[in-house]
Amino acid sequence: MLLFRREVLEGIAGGRIDRVFRVWAVPRVRAGSTQRTWAGIVVIDSVTPVTPEEITEEDAHRSGFQDRAALLTALSKSTKEGGYHRVMLHLGGPDPRSELAEDADLTERELADLKAALDAVDARSRRAPWTREVLRLIEEHPGLRAQELAERAGRDKLPFKADVRRLKSLGLTDSLETGYRISPRGKALMAYLRALAE
DSSP states (O other): OOOHHHHHHHHHHHTOEEEEEEHHHHEEEEEOEEEETTTEEEEEEEEEEEEEOOOHHHHTTTTTOOOOOHHHHHHOOOOSSSSEEEEEEEEOOOOOOHHHHHOOOOOOHHHHHHHHHHHHHHHSSSSOHHHHHHHHHHHHHHTTOOHHHHHTOOOOHHHHHHHHHHHHTTTTTTSOOOOOOEHHHHHHHHHHHHHOOO
């Protein structure tokens, strides 16, 4: 998996950046693989080992650096073992989950199906039902770090984040640069659940 700084993702989304460089002993991604990001689906076109001499000024500009020297300096500061790799990539399109999350025009049947999906997740849980609590926490604290949300729920961070991903797969939450928010679809469901409870 590749980690991207926000400005790099913005450059990929805008078409200004079509490659990144990494220091790896063994490549972490392969050609043809994809990665979901907040900017959309990033498609990996190729992964090539390169020597410093093979890195060009164009490489620097198309990876978001001012010049070749700045790129080489950044790579030289890596604490990872291994050689340099050029990863060619492009934005393949929006994350389908993001499109789903923006769809708040739901019928009564669709809302009932979403509620049933949450009920099924809770029923399979080895602990107490959790879906509504996590949605409520995110709704009340948009942008709060996952660690702090997990602490409020009395949970460990990693299992909590896994639960949020399950809600995101239903289109109910969105990831922010820090933390999460309830998506438009999620807001429609929360309003429906509150109406049922009245």
